[in-house]
Amino acid sequence: MFGNLKRLLVVGLGSIALAGCAVIPNADGNMAGNAPPVADAPVAGPSAGVLPTDTERHRVALLVPLSGANADVGQAIANATTMALLDTGAENLRITTYDTAGGAGAAASRAINDGNRLILGPLLRDNVGDVLAQARPADVPLLTFSNDTTVARNDVFVMGHIPDQSVERTVEFAISQGARNFGALAPRGDYGNRALAALDRAATAHGGTVVSVERYDRGNTSILSAADRLSQTGGFDTVLIADGARLSAMAAGRLKSAGNALPSLIGTELWSREDELTSTAAMRGAWFSAIPDERYRQFSESYSARFGSQPFRIATLGYDAVLLTLRLTRDWRPGRNLPANLLTDEGGFLGLDGPFRFGANGIGERAFEVRQVGNGAFTVVDAAPTGF
Known part of the structure; x- marks a missing residue:
């Protein structure tokens, strides 16, 4: 399967490189030039x-x-789907955009009434229930851009980059490098809960032990106090800091002195593209996992040339959703419901963010690379798998 997908992706990426100036936004933000006939403009909700x-x-x-x-x-995300249609020359798709801001359920109802057989979206997890209430009776599956696995179902497929998987990948790598006993700093709330659960799963699965955990309310003083409490407990060789770059860098100085090898520090996907980490001496040698950025950089350059602004990192999900849909059309007849088994192919799919696949429970699995924080730069210390 990956052979055909790689050819399709190469075509798309080649077009990105060549077509950067072919289509640009005009003064009112609309696309200048000839848009593909298969992409409808965003609408409030056309009738059938x-x-x-x-x-x-x-x-x-x-x-x-x-x-x-x-x-x-x-x-x-909508711009990225247009890019994918242009880059691949897709002629067998008609993608119509519906605004969910006025009500996700109403937008889904219009989409179903218009005869759409697959929904790309919604973006927000809180909208999934309203959309599903309209889509499920019509047997129309969702490819949501959320990264919240709690919304996943056998007809709701989560495309977002799931933080839990980033933590699990890093813990597995750390154990392969000799880590055994883990401490953790995690904020109170859903994100911290998920990060700790992922740490516990990965440590247990690979022979490690979580020996100490400190929680805190997000804030400068709280994380520093939590780091001090954790340091006093001891007994760990590796510490997970489940927070963004700024707070993680602050906590790192309380956990170890610059130049000390232990404890090893590991983080989450929140560290991705946060260059300030590389200027913090106590962070040197820390590991975290993220989706590879190689193809994203090329996508970002083309997006900027076409639309005059930098894309949000999540925009690649829109591009990949189109690539995935094109792959599905090989075994999916127009006007018919999408066979559910096409989305759960064990071989997976290939996109700008690398290979991914869905389980029968709707949770997406992605390939993460492990990066190390260095002096002024990140380096990849364990490449992402190229397939499943």
Whole structure:
């Protein structure tokens, strides 16, 4: 399977490199030049009578916020889907965008009534229930851009980069390098809970032990106090700091002195692309896992040339959703419901963010690389797998 997918991705990436200046935004933010006939403009909700009848194209709905607080993120995802259609020359897809800001359930209802057989979205986990209530009776699956595994079902497939998997990958690598006993600093709340659960699963599975955990409310004083309490307990050789770059760098100085090898520090995907970490001496040698960025950099350059702004990192999910949909069309007839088993192929799919696949429970699995914090730069110390 990956052979065909790699050829498709190469075509898309080649077009990204060549077409960077072919389509650019005009003054009012719309696309100048000829847009593909298969991509409908964002709409509030056309009726079935407005859209033309398709017999050779698959109708696919993109449900993202195009107004309100998350409009910029939703628009970036919509732009990325347009890029994918342009880059691949897809002629068998009609993707229509529906604004969820006015009500995700209403947007889903319009999408279903318009004959769409697959929904890309929604973006927010809180919208999944409303969309699913409309989509499930019509047997229309969702590819949500959320990274919250609690919304995953056998008809809701989570495309987002799941933080738990980043932690598990790093813990597994740390144990392969000799780590055995883990301490942890984690904020109170859902993110910290998920990070600690992932640490415990991975440590147990690979022969490690979690010996000490300190929780805190997010804030400068709280994390420093938690780091001091953790240091006093001792008994660990590795510490997970489940927070962003700024707070992690602050805590690192309380856990070890610059130049000390132990305890080893590990983090989460929140450290990805946070260059300030590389200027903190106590962070040198720390590990974390993230989705490879090689193809993202090329995507970002093309996106900027076309739309005049930098994309949000999550925008690649929109691009990959189109690549995935194109792969599905090989075994999916226009006008028919999408066979559910096509989305759970064990061989997986290939996108800008690398290989990924879905379990029968709807949870997406991705390939993460392990990076090390150095003096002024990150380096990859364990490459992401190229397939499953």
